[in-house]
Amino acid sequence: MKPERAYDELRRFQLETAYYESLGALAAWDQRTYIPRKGHAHRARQFAALAQLLHRRRTDPRIGEWLDALEGSPLVADPESPAAVNVREWRRDYERAVRVPEKLAVALAEAKSEGESAWESLRAKNNWTAFKPYLKRLLDLQREYAEAVGYETEPYDALLEDYEPGERAERLTRLFDELGAATRRLLEGILGSSVRPPTEVLHRDFPVATQREVVHEVTAALGYNLEGGRIDPTAHPFELSVGPGDVRITTRYYPDYFNAAFFGSVHEAGHAMYEQGLPAEHWGSPMGQAVSMGVHESQSRLWENMVGRSLGFWRRFYPLVQARFAALAGVPLEDFHLAVNAVKPSLIRVEADEVTYNLHILIRFELELALFRGELEVDDLPGAWNEKYRAYLGVTPPDYKDGVMQDVHWGSGLFGYFPTYTLGNVYAAQLFARAEAELGPQEPAFERGEFAPLLEWMRKKIHAHGRRYPPRRLVEEATGEPPTAIYLIHYLEDRFGALYDL
Structure with missing residues (x-):
């Protein structure tokens, strides 16, 4: 496949993924502002379903094929050009995503939604005892996530990488x-x-x-x-x-x-x-x-x-x-x-x-x-x-x-x-x-x-x-x-x- 075609197809695919992500952002805003109190359980299941969809898109083997066709091509010869930057960062995101099992990605999304909803109600009640199980589950899942994506020195570095790439x-x-x-x-x-x-x-x-x-x-x-x-x-x-x-x-x-x-x-x-x-x-x-x-x-x-x-x-x-x-x-x-x-x-x-x-x-x-x-x-x-x-x-x-x-x-x-x-x-x-x-x-x-x-x-x-x-x-x-x-x-x-x- 020619690099130009590979880039166009990859760009369209990632743009479609971004639209799904933006719908998730809208749902997240709603959850933290105006969602009815009884809507949280359903919202957690929505996030789990969306996480499954997004994980499958982020780990689609075609991404690797498109990237293979692009890397080393004249299209990305200038490392600071938009195409080169996109290809470099898409490769980084892809390599991290494929290391995470789908089951873990879905479990994390659901646990995060449930944990946030629980925090909002239980903090107001000063109820640490009821909040602990949510926190323990999230901690266990994040430890599993760190092992999945990998690290050089310690698990915490794997988490930092999601928020501040390169930090240790x-x-x-x-x-x-x-x-x-x-x-x-x-x-x-x-x-x-x-x-x-x-x-x-x-x-x-x-x-x-x-x-x-x-x-x-x-x-x-x-x-x-x-x-x-x-x-x-x-x-x-x-x-x-x-x-x-x-x-x-x-x-x-x-x-x-x-x-x-x-x-x-x-x-x-x-x-x-x-x-x-x-x-x-x-x-x-x-x-x-x-x-x-x-x-x-x-x-x-x-x-x-x-x-x-x-x-x-x-x-x-x-x-x-x-x-x-x-x-x-x-x-x-x-x-x-x-x-x-x-x-x-x-x-x-x-x-x-x-x-x-x-x-x-x-x-x-x-x-x-x-x-x-x-x-x-x-x-x-x-x-x-x-x-x-x-x-x-x-x-x-x-x-x-x-x-x-x-x-x-x-x-x-x-x-x-x-x-x-x-x-x-x-x-x-x-x-x-x-x-x-x-x-x-x-x-x-x-x-x-x-x-x-x-x-x-x-x-x-x-x-x-x-x-x-x-x-x-x-x-x-x-x-x-x-x-x-x-x-x-x-x-x-x-x-x-x-x-x-x-």
């Missing part, structure tokens, strides 16, 4: 050692400071209807195209791309707390802007896909924190917010800005400040490693969780829902996902530093309401490349040097040193 537990351990030490030094200084942020101003009356209006206006101003998206309430915020022109985000509202919906929405809008910036003409192929969750998180964390918690941003938006919420009448901008940047060790990861956030991720990383190394059992997880929270953050969860059950990830079988949050912080700081070097200081632009230059820089340097480069290479191409934690450390020291008079 050994390198992450070194990163967390460096970042953890710097974080503890900074946190010690902050806790010893006489500065006391007036965080009580964030815990007043914030009508949910008004919050909805504000988050729609602000995320649109940042660049989230709401004509191709929507914002809905959910138990755990997320972004989900159904396809070109349909990239959705969710948030959760508290009538007596400002931060959750506002910063959660900006965070998810960062994810959505990445998806909206991917080349639509390459949708359904690797060139039209995000390269990794770490890079994805770099976009969400950058917009949430480096943009959304900056003084320039609030000089622009505080008059709007203050005018909408009577609870903020008389609260000076400087007090509000200090409050939204307050640093305090806490229980809840998604509400954690920038300084302590990576300690939350470190805890989950260490627990996941212990689980997959056989050093920790699910029955002992709550005790290990509480012990690490006391040691690293000086707080102890009063119950399961705000402790070991607080995140949806384990209930969804997403082991290996958590480290990408910290990688996202590392990448974001490095990317933002380079963007400022090329565009100039961004806070004056934010104050003027000019967010498009930064978004366009990200579109050019990150979004447009899809999976052209592996994640670490992509960051290096964008910034001129390999990923390093030093930019994040300096960013945190500079911002919070100034806020806390260190």
Whole structure:
């Protein structure tokens, strides 16, 4: 078969698979937003049936035949061309897929759906005992999956590969050692400071209807195209791309707390802007896909924190917010800005400040490693969780829902996902530093309401490349040097040193 024909047939086949996947994404969004309570069991069976269909397509022997006809041909001679990138990444995906038995793929899909539904209802009831069987089943299946796809050093690396290709537990351990030490030094200084942020101003009356209006206006101003998206309430915020022109985000509202919906929405809008910036003409192929969750998180964390918690941003938006919420009448901008940047060790990861956030991720990383190394059992997880929270953050969860059950990830079988949050912080700081070097200081632009230059820089340097480069290479191409934690450390020291008079 001629390479051109092989590529056309492979491209059409993979595009059809992508349409099935997008229908699954729509079902996943529905499950986490508006599905009737009694519909979860049927949805799990739907996901199992879809997983069987997708597994058969992803392992279709014709994919291997098409790839054989393409590899080494002139069509893929330029390794950075869209055709070459697609062929390389399709080969990677195919080789991983064929190692997973169909029975395991279907069981995982069903267990993930059931686990997520169970988490949503059982967390609210603080019922760890009832949730444990779901978690144990998912852990067993993920261990089986890791053995099936293979690894060089340890099972956890096989899971990392699904979210951050090329990343390894050994390198992450070194990163967390460096970042953890710097974080503890900074946190010690902050806790010893006489500065006391007036965080009580964030815990007043914030009508949910008004919050909805504000988050729609602000995320649109940042660049989230709401004509191709929507914002809905959910138990755990997320972004989900159904396809070109349909990239959705969710948030959760508290009538007596400002931060959750506002910063959660900006965070998810960062994810959505990445998806909206991917080349639509390459949708359904690797060139039209995000390269990794770490890079994805770099976009969400950058917009949430480096943009959304900056003084320039609030000089622009505080008059709007203050005018909408009577609870903020008389609260000076400087007090509000200090409050939204307050640093305090806490229980809840998604509400954690920038300084302590990576300690939350470190805890989950260490627990996941212990689980997959056989050093920790699910029955002992709550005790290990509480012990690490006391040691690293000086707080102890009063119950399961705000402790070991607080995140949806384990209930969804997403082991290996958590480290990408910290990688996202590392990448974001490095990317933002380079963007400022090329565009100039961004806070004056934010104050003027000019967010498009930064978004366009990200579109050019990150979004447009899809999976052209592996994640670490992509960051290096964008910034001129390999990923390093030093930019994040300096960013945190500079911002919070100034806020806390260190």
